[in-house]
Amino acid sequence: MPEGDAVWRTARRLHQGLAGVALEGSDLRVPAHATADLSGRRTLEVVPRGKHLLHRVEGDITVHSHLRMEGSWRVHPVGRRHALGRRHTVRALLWTPQRVAVGDSLGMLELVRTSEEHRVVGHLGPDLLDPAYDADTALANVRADPGRTITEACLDQRNVAGMGTIFTAEPLFLLRINPWTPVGDLAEEQVVELLATARRLLVLSCRTGRTTITGRGDVNDDDAWVHGRMGLPCKRCGTTIRLAPIGQQPQQRVMFSCPTCQGGLAPTDDGRPQSPLGHGRRPTY
Known part of the structure; x- marks a missing residue:
């Protein structure tokens, strides 16, 4: 699952690509918001909150999403909107005259009132990447x-x-x-x-x-x-x-x-040999 840093970078990409510009259109592919139309509303900011993304637009509306395991948001030239939108895993499209933000395989997507964001992120503890981290x-x-x-x-x-x-x-x-x-x-x-x-x-x-x-x-x-x-x-x-x-x-x-550096095996570890995961890179020293 993407951690705080990956969500922070995603928020920055979306903010840099869309902030300050009115949306030309939107396509939210979840039943609860399939008919929602955000066109004409300007993106105010996109901010991370822990592993959550809060995309705030005019009119007290926030597009709240969570990447979970496989999700992603990418920003592309708007000319690619139709081709990218044909993918069956796409859950959201938000576009301006210049760019389109594509939410793919999102674990969660909903619209909430910006003034009521506490309903969806109020349970979270202090955010390690918040400048005001407590x-x-x-x-x-x-x-x-x-x-x-x-x-x-x-x-x-x-x-x-x-x-x-x-x-x-x-x-x-x-x-x-x-x-x-x-x-x-x-x-x-x-x-x-x-x-x-x-x-x-x-x-x-x-x-x-x-x-x-x-x-x-x-x-x-x-x-x-x-x-x-x-x-x-x-x-x-x-x-x-x-x-x-x-x-x-x-x-x-x-x-x-590491059982040596960290004081022993896990309580459930029987010590049997374990093979490396996958076929990834090997360390060089």
């Missing part, structure tokens, strides 16, 4: 349930918005914290540093335009320390990176970690 509230939220694993607490968007498995796994590795550690077993300073590290990495990704964690510039190098590297050697100690489920269904996720 670190104290995020810290209190994450530490509220001492028996919960630190991973589950960070992935819960009600606690802090914008962290997914990548920007949870990588800071945990950098700080040598086991992902299955109960929140109550960590000092307050450790949680403070964890959230600050996640925020720093998200901001870096927004600035560079790519989800880079290691900071290496070699095009043959993969960008993560542990995420996606099951079965490959740890870049810090050489131990094989492991993958294990964490949490309970339906919120269960998978987490990558």
Whole structure:
């Protein structure tokens, strides 16, 4: 699922492509809004809120979308509107005389009143990419349930918005914290540093335009320390990176970690050999 940085970049693309210009037309391919017509309404701004996108137009209207696993928004020259619109996965088209924004495979799409956006994003915790990010509230939220694993607490968007498995796994590795550690077993300073590290990495990704964690510039190098590297050697100690489920269904996720750098195997990991995922790039040292 796209994380806070990817949603931030998507919002920026949409804002740069459409803001300040009146829409010439719209096509929202969801039953509840299939007859909605946004033509003539000027795009005021497109902003991210955690993993949600809020496209605000004149008239107290917000196009609220969530990418979920496969969704995307792309901006193209308006001349491609008809060709792109024929794709069966397209859920939204918003166009001006110059450009068309195409929402493909969106996990959720709806119209809400801008003045009532709190109904759809009010449950979210502080957004790590918000310039007004409230670190104290995020810290209190994450530490509220001492028996919960630190991973589950960070992935819960009600606690802090914008962290997914990548920007949870990588800071945990950098700080040598086991992902299955109960929140109550960590000092307050450790949680403070964890959230600050996640925020720093998200901001870096927004600035560079790519989800880079290691900071290496070699095009043959993969960008993560542990995420996606099951079965490959740890870049810090050489131990094989492991993958294990964490949490309970339906919120269960998978987490990558180094058993040496991060204090042991997951409780459900029997230690059997794990093969690398797919046929991706291999790290160079």
